[in-house]
Amino acid sequence: MTTTMPNPARKEVIALPPYGAGQTLEQATARNLHPNMINLSVNENPLGPSPAALNAFKTQLHTASCYPDSQCTELSECLSAKLNVAKAQIVFGNGSEDVLSMLCKAFLSQGDKVLVAKPTFALHGIYANMMGAKVLEVPMQSDLSYRIDDWLDAIACHPDLKMLMLANPSNPVGCTFDANNLQRLIDACPLNTIIVIDEAYCEYAQGHKQFTDGLALLQTQPRPYAVLRTFSKAYGLAGLRVGYGVMANAQLADYLHRVRTPYNVNRLAQLAAIAVLQNPSYLADTVTQTNREREKLSASLTELGYFVAPSLANFLFIDVKQPSAHVASLLLQQGIMIKPWLESGFDHFVRVSIGLPEQNLRVLEAFKQL
Ligand code: PMP
Numbered sequence: 001m002t003t004t005m006p007n008p009a010r011k012e013v014i015a016l017p018p019y020g021a022g023q024t025l026e027q028a029t030a031r032n033l034h035p036n037m038i039n040l041s042v043n044e045n046p047l048g049p050s051p052a053a054l055n056a057f058k059t060q061l062h063t064a065s066c067y068p069d070s071q072c073t074e075l076s077e078c079l080s081a082k083l084n085v086a087k088a089q090i091v092f093g094n095g096s097e098d099v100l101s102m103l104c105k106a107f108l109s110q111g112d113k114v115l116v117a118k119p120t121f122a123l124h125g126i127y128a129n130m131m132g133a134k135v136l137e138v139p140m141q142s143d144l145s146y147r148i149d150d151w152l153d154a155i156a157c158h159p160d161l162k163m164l165m166l167a168n169p170s171n172p173v174g175c176t177f178d179a180n181n182l183q184r185l186i187d188a189c190p191l192n193t194i195i196v197i198d199e200a201y202c203e204y205a206q207g208h209k210q211f212t213d214g215l216a217l218l219q220t221q222p223r224p225y226a227v228l229r230t231f232s233k234a235y236g237l238a239g240l241r242v243g244y245g246v247m248a249n250a251q252l253a254d255y256l257h258r259v260r261t262p263y264n265v266n267r268l269a270q271l272a273a274i275a276v277l278q279n280p281s282y283l284a285d286t287v288t289q290t291n292r293e294r295e296k297l298s299a300s301l302t303e304l305g306y307f308v309a310p311s312l313a314n315f316l317f318i319d320v321k322q323p324s325a326h327v328a329s330l331l332l333q334q335g336i337m338i339k340p341w342l343e344s345g346f347d348h349f350v351r352v353s354i355g356l357p358e359q360n361l362r363v364l365e366a367f368k369q370l
Pocket residue numbers: 042043094095096097098121167170171198200229230231232238242243
């Protein structure tokens with residue numbers, strides 16, 4: 001006789017879709033599909049970690065038996081000087097996704113309305129849903145850009161909007177709002193709406209005329225906000241897991257501290273993050289090479305007849321005009337891992353991270369054969 005165990009999970013958790021993190025390069029390699037597998041599915045830095053980061057933590061491996069600094073004191077000092085914000089405004093996380101989760105835990109309750117883009121980074125919706133919030137989407141149109149009028153209309157329909165989440169640049173598209181439209185978006189939100197600008201890819205876009213630094217803009221606004229950034233992408237530390245949020249003030253930051261786990265950023269991650277902040281040339285080289293390669297690959301794919309959304313990040317969102325999962329599996333057989341977008345309306349798009357020059361050539365060859 002089988003007995004059914006009662007299900008203790010909250011209904012919001014039962015309804016959550018799993019986050020499709022995909023397989024790691026090691027897992028894909030172990031399947032022996034190809035002798036030279038490359039992972040262009042998760043927007044990592046193909047140049048690897050900077051030598052400064054490696055040196056920083058190699059010398060400190062013997063401290064692994066000690067807890068990390070739960071306040072990330074030295075890292076906070078480096079970052080507050082670089083960003084010109086108070087230390088008390090910064091909250092670190094086990095990746096910026098951890099900060100996203102803290103934001104939802106601290107500020108969202110059952111039924112709160114949260115506005116997000118479609119398509120966007122899946123965790124924007126997943127973490128809001130986890131809290132029982134109502135996730136409202138602003139769908140992109142066929143030009144794959146952020147359209148200010150669509151956002152203004154959506155905001156106008158919901159005067160009780162609790163939170164707005166916007167990736168700047170967008171993931172998976174790579175688009176942005178210019179300064180004027182970002183300001184219009186902020187002005188349109190009720191004063192008590194928490195504005196969350198997720199800038200995981202901002203380093204690639206800094207200095208571009210289309211890009212507006214969300215932190216610089218929000219710093220001048222007397223309203224609740226969070227700007228999220230990460231060491232996972234341009235800084236090349238995805239495996240160490242360290243990201244942060246800059247909050248509008250110390251009080252908002254304090255609410256995040258109350259819901260985070262106390263030692264959420266490990267020792268090696270803190271050391272490596274300090275090292276990369278102190279050695280900015282590696283970041284500059286990464287960004288220069290990646291942006292150059294992105295523009296080359298985008299132009300070549302466009303020449304082949306693909307629609308490639310303009311991107312200011314380290315990836316391209318490409319219309320493959322056939323089921324994206326099929327294309328991803330064809331490329332996997334050729335040793336190239338990419339991310340098929342599976343969401344309705346966008347399931348003929350794939351997202352391809354920019355790799356090393358020879359890796360991007362392999363991508364181009366594979367697309368020629370599709
Ligand atoms: N925000 C966006 C828009 C992302 O694409 C990602 C990672 N894919 C994250 C946040 C989280 O990155 P991490 O947790 O590695 O900092």
